[in-house]
Amino acid sequence: MTYKIAVLPGDGIGKEIVDQAVRVLTALNLDIALEEAPVGGAAYDQFGHPLPPSTLELAKNSNAILFGAVGDWKYDSLPREHRPEQAILGLRKNMGLFANLRPAILYPQLANASSLKPEVVSGLDILIVRELTGDIYFGTPRGVRTAEDGAFKGEQEGFDTMRYAETEVRRIAKIAFEAARKRNGKLCSVDKANVLETSQFWRDIMIDVSKQYPDVALSHMYVDNAAMQLVRAPKEFDVIVTGNLFGDILSDEAAMLTGSIGMLPSASLNASNQGLYEPSHGSAPDIAGQNIANPLATILSAAMLLRYSLNESAAADKVEEAVRQVLAQGLRTADIYEEGAEKVTTSQMGDAVLKAL
Amino acid sequence: MTYKIAVLPGDGIGKEIVDQAVRVLTALNLDIALEEAPVGGAAYDQFGHPLPPSTLELAKNSNAILFGAVGDWKYDSLPREHRPEQAILGLRKNMGLFANLRPAILYPQLANASSLKPEVVSGLDILIVRELTGDIYFGTPRGVRTAEDGAFKGEQEGFDTMRYAETEVRRIAKIAFEAARKRNGKLCSVDKANVLETSQFWRDIMIDVSKQYPDVALSHMYVDNAAMQLVRAPKEFDVIVTGNLFGDILSDEAAMLTGSIGMLPSASLNASNQGLYEPSHGSAPDIAGQNIANPLATILSAAMLLRYSLNESAAADKVEEAVRQVLAQGLRTADIYEEGAEKVTTSQMGDAVLKAL
Ligand SMILES: CC(C)[C@H](C(=O)O)[C@@H](O)C(=O)O
Ligand SMILES: CC(C)[C@H](C(=O)O)[C@@H](O)C(=O)O
Numbered sequence: 001m002t003y004k005i006a007v008l009p010g011d012g013i014g015k016e017i018v019d020q021a022v023r024v025l026t027a028l029n030l031d032i033a034l035e036e037a038p039v040g041g042a043a044y045d046q047f048g049h050p051l052p053p054s055t056l057e058l059a060k061n062s063n064a065i066l067f068g069a070v071g072d073w074k075y076d077s078l079p080r081e082h083r084p085e086q087a088i089l090g091l092r093k094n095m096g097l098f099a100n101l102r103p104a105i106l107y108p109q110l111a112n113a114s115s116l117k118p119e120v121v122s123g124l125d126i127l128i129v130r131e132l133t134g135d136i137y138f139g140t141p142r143g144v145r146t147a148e149d150g151a152f153k154g155e156q157e158g159f160d161t162m163r164y165a166e167t168e169v170r171r172i173a174k175i176a177f178e179a180a181r182k183r184n185g186k187l188c189s190v191d192k193a194n195v196l197e198t199s200q201f202w203r204d205i206m207i208d209v210s211k212q213y214p215d216v217a218l219s220h221m222y223v224d225n226a227a228m229q230l231v232r233a234p235k236e237f238d239v240i241v242t243g244n245l246f247g248d249i250l251s252d253e254a255a256m257l258t259g260s261i262g263m264l265p266s267a268s269l270n271a272s273n274q275g276l277y278e279p280s281h282g283s284a285p286d287i288a289g290q291n292i293a294n295p296l297a298t299i300l301s302a303a304m305l306l307r308y309s310l311n312e313s314a315a316a317d318k319v320e321e322a323v324r325q326v327l328a329q330g331l332r333t334a335d336i337y338e339e340g341a342e343k344v345t346t347s348q349m350g351d352a353v354l355k356a357l
Numbered sequence: 358m359t360y361k362i363a364v365l366p367g368d369g370i371g372k373e374i375v376d377q378a379v380r381v382l383t384a385l386n387l388d389i390a391l392e393e394a395p396v397g398g399a400a401y402d403q404f405g406h407p408l409p410p411s412t413l414e415l416a417k418n419s420n421a422i423l424f425g426a427v428g429d430w431k432y433d434s435l436p437r438e439h440r441p442e443q444a445i446l447g448l449r450k451n452m453g454l455f456a457n458l459r460p461a462i463l464y465p466q467l468a469n470a471s472s473l474k475p476e477v478v479s480g481l482d483i484l485i486v487r488e489l490t491g492d493i494y495f496g497t498p499r500g501v502r503t504a505e506d507g508a509f510k511g512e513q514e515g516f517d518t519m520r521y522a523e524t525e526v527r528r529i530a531k532i533a534f535e536a537a538r539k540r541n542g543k544l545c546s547v548d549k550a551n552v553l554e555t556s557q558f559w560r561d562i563m564i565d566v567s568k569q570y571p572d573v574a575l576s577h578m579y580v581d582n583a584a585m586q587l588v589r590a591p592k593e594f595d596v597i598v599t600g601n602l603f604g605d606i607l608s609d610e611a612a613m614l615t616g617s618i619g620m621l622p623s624a625s626l627n628a629s630n631q632g633l634y635e636p637s638h639g640s641a642p643d644i645a646g647q648n649i650a651n652p653l654a655t656i657l658s659a660a661m662l663l664r665y666s667l668n669e670s671a672a673a674d675k676v677e678e679a680v681r682q683v684l685a686q687g688l689r690t691a692d693i694y695e696e697g698a699e700k701v702t703t704s705q706m707g708d709a710v711l712k713a714l
Contacts, residue, residue: 085551115589120472136493136519140507142554149497152522158558162493163516165509192602194442197499201515224605228613231588232472245549248581249606256585 003032003310006062008039008055011084012283013293013346014068020295020350021066021302024322027354028306028315035062039091040070040084040283050087056094064309065091065276066302069283084283092132097268097276098168099175100130100247101304104234104254107263109327113336114259116231121257126237127183128254129176130247131169132268135198136162137244162198164243169202171271173209176241180216186238188219190226190246202243223250230254255280262294262335265301267308275309277301291345294333296323299353322356329356360389360667363419365396365412368441369640370650370703371425377652377707378423378659381679384711385663385672392419396448397427397441397640407444413451421666422448422633423659426640441640449489454625454633455525456532457487457604458661461591461611464620466684470693471616473588478614483594484540485611486533487604488526489625492555493519494601519555521600526559528628530566533598537573543595545576547583547603559600580607587611612637619651619692622658624665632666634658648702651690653680656710679713686713 007022009015025032037043037055044050050070059065070084080086091097106114106124114121139161147157173189180187189206191199203220210218221229223246229236230250234257242250255261264280279297287293300323307316331352332341344352364379366372382389394400394412401407407427416422427441437443448454463471463481471478496518504514530546537544546563548556560577567575578586580603586593587607591614599607612618621637636654644650657680664673688709689698701709 080551080557083551089552115477116473137552139516144554144558147520147522150522152524155522155524156558157520157522158553158555159496159518159520160553160555161516161518163504163514165504165507165512165514167509167512192605194437194440195446195494196515196517197501198515198517200437201501201513224609227584227606227610228618231610231613232616246606248549249584249603252581253584253588253610256588259589261585 001031003030004062005032005034005305006059006065007034007036008059008065009036009068010040010070010283011042011072012069012285012288014070014283016289016291016346017279017293017295017298018066018068020346020353021298023350024299024319024353024357025066025302027357028318030310030312030315039067039087041072041075043087044075044078044082044084050082050084051090056090059091060095063274064305066305067276067278068298069279069281071283072285089137091276092268093138095274095276096133096270098131098133099172099269100132101179101267101269102128102130102251102255102264102280104128104258104264106258106260107324107327110258110260110263110336112338114257116257121234124234124258126234126254127179127239128247128251129172129179129239129241130251131172131243134164134168135244136160139163162196162245164198164202166205169205170209172241173206176239177209177213177216180239181213184238185215186217188221188226188237188240190221190223190240190242190250192223193220194222206241226250227253230257251280260336261297262333263296263300265297265304267301267304269308273309275305277305291347292334293346294335295346295349299323318357322353325356326352358388360387360421361419362389362391362662363416363422364391364393365416365422366393366425367397367427367640368399368429369426369642369645371427371640373646373648373703374636374650374652374655375423375425377703377710378655380707381656381676381710381714382423382659384714385675387667387669387672396424396444398429398432400444401432401435401439401441407439407441408447413447416448417452420631421662423662424633424635425655426636426638428640429642446494448633449625450495452631452633453490453627455488455490456529456626457489458536458624458626459485459487459608459612459621459637461485461615461621463615463617464681464684467615467617467620467693469695471614473614478591481591481615483591483611484536484596485604485608486529486536486596486598487608488529488600491521491525492601493517496520519553519602521555521559523562526562527566529598530563533596534566534570534573537596538570541595542572543574545578545583545594545597547578547580547597547599547607549580550577551579563598583607584610587614608637617693618654619690620653620657622654622661624658624661626665630666632662634662648704649691650703651692652703652706656680675714679710682713683709
């Protein structure tokens with residue numbers, strides 16, 4: 001069977017970094033058919049929509065999506081429904097990609113890149129499991145209206161609805177417990193149960209699901225405290241599971257702890273293991289087209305794609321090992337460069353990974 | 358006129374730290390009448406409610422509230438409406454304390470206490486202005502119900518409502534712009550306008566209010582990015598203004614950047630300058646009663662009380678200067694102790710501040 005992969009480079013540095021990941025995937029001698037389509041601002045320019053029906057169709061009919069990045073200042077003044085980010089939200093929702101896996105790993109050679117003290121972060125290896133299709137991201141009703149009650153009755157107000165149904169919490173819990181079981185057996189569920197009904201509901205279900213995982217130690221933490229503990233002692237975490245909104249904030253905070261967000265991949269999976277794979281960083285329009293962006297997060301996203309959607313874990317291992325090798329060789333793109341290392345371009349980094357394969 | 362101050366020590370280390378702040382307030386030779394009342398778990402034990410009507414009445418009839426901390430594990434199994442935190446939420450809501458000011462300051466002598474590299478945080482001095490009586494904290498409807506629409510119709514779901522009315526955003530904007538004007542003229546409004554209607558509404562009003570403050574540079578940042586930038590380069594911020602939920606998370610993250618949360622005060626003000634003043638740290642039941650907690654955050658909260666609710670800025674300056682002096686003298690409670698310093702108890706730290714006054 002041929003694996004079908006939709007390649008959606010997007011905007012900014014998207015094309016350059018995805019190009020390198022495509023080279024890696026192609027070099028593995030797997031039966032892969034790649035097909036490219038526009039997404040984000042690039043798609044808006046061409047089709048008047050950041051996620052054209054043809055792109056969504058292609059994505060749905062693929063085993064996996066290799067995604068670059070979307071966004072550029074020039075689209076900032078568009079109405080929200082036409083902005084590049086809507087493509088990501090649309091893909092997540094339409095494909096039911098509810099499970100976002102975001103590792104925050106600090107490669108030992110890059111410990112200096114962090115703004116944290118090396119002893120606090122070196123060897124960091126945590127996994128954030130973020131629910132991705134529910135919560136206040138998609139909850140209705142939402143909008144702007146005249147307030148019908150409360151102290152500001154009669155005034156204009158903006159409003160959104162946070163909501164989680166039982167199935168949504170159970171299925172992300174399962175993903176998180178399974179992941180913790182394969183790692184160090186520690187799962188921290190982050191919520192705001194002292195204030196939010198949604199969080200108390202979430203927490204109760206986490207506790208219920210935990211009964212099926214006696215080998216995993218479940219703990220609970222309020223989101224404000226989690227934001228603190230990530231700064232204070234991030235290595236005390238193993239797996240964190242949380243809702244869409246808190247996960248957005250905490251996964252970015254955790255990524256930045258490493259100081260090398262150019263190295264961090266992510267996966268967004270649905271119930272049939274279709275997945276969208278993208279670097280954790282953005283489209284960086286300021287350096288687009290200069291061949292200096294770091295392609296490693298995208299290459300590592302391709303490794304996650306091999307592991308989770310194609311079930312080709314041997315190939316995934318090979319790619320990850322190749323990345324470790326190029327780091328060990330001292331090769332660095334500009335974002336992770338430090339004195340004594342060898343500064344390379346985007347495509348040179350791709351060359352090196354291919355060679356190491 | 359006699360200033361009336363309600364003293365609410367609360368639980369855990371609350372009493373010890375508030376005692377020291379009371380000594381400081383008393384030593385200033387101002388016409389102050391202090392009256393104490395129970396709050397939090399202590400109040401629940403005595404009156405069956407974390408915020409008894411008599412305590413609320415006292416607070417409402419005071420110029421300011423000096424608050425310790427609430428919470429203890431032994432109350433964790435109580436139904437939510439009886440848990441200690443409800444006292445804080447109740448005071449905020451009933452007194453309309455909508456403006457939370459949380460400085461994150463790193464005293465030069467304590468730079469080592471941070472988990473961040475000294476060059477990243479030394480000299481940090483940012484102010485987070487958090488809206489405190491609106492947002493998803495108090496928005497209705499909220500609860501657990503059978504879902505009436507969406508993909509999980511018919512299932513149980515937890516839900517909450519995020520909402521902000523125009524007046525609520527305008528008044529916190531005003532506080533933030535005024536604060537920025539008195540500082541370095543930079544205001545960063547944090548929201549999630551690429552996803553939330555409430556945020557877009559918030560952002561539009563911030564922009565509108567900014568027209569009255571041409572001397573303040575307003576910028577906007579998404580909350581996920583703000584969580585990252587606080588880790589990467591916190592000194593690039595001056596004043597941050599944000600909603601209740603995002604403010605909860607970001608102000609705690611910012612506090613932890615300093616590594617010395619035992620030093621950080623906070624103020625929560627209403628439209629008539631009544632205020633609740635409390636340390637940014639919690640009740641630390643594990644060290645309660647041992648006379649080792651750091652009273653400086655509470656003493657600095659008393660300084661904020663003098664400044665904002667009593668308009669006694671000379672006295673506030675004196676207290677803050679006294680705190681700087683004891684730090685310069687090398688006195689440290691256990692939480693901020695490092696080799697070479699002189700370790701002191703809670704009351705010894707209070708003695709030293711009194712002496713420095
Ligand atoms: C672009 C934006 C809508 C998105 C999100 O908030 O989920 C992004 O921040 C992310 O984390 O993938
Ligand atoms: C105790 C809790 C309800 C409270 C909040 O979330 O506001 C606390 O975290 C704070 O920041 O003062």
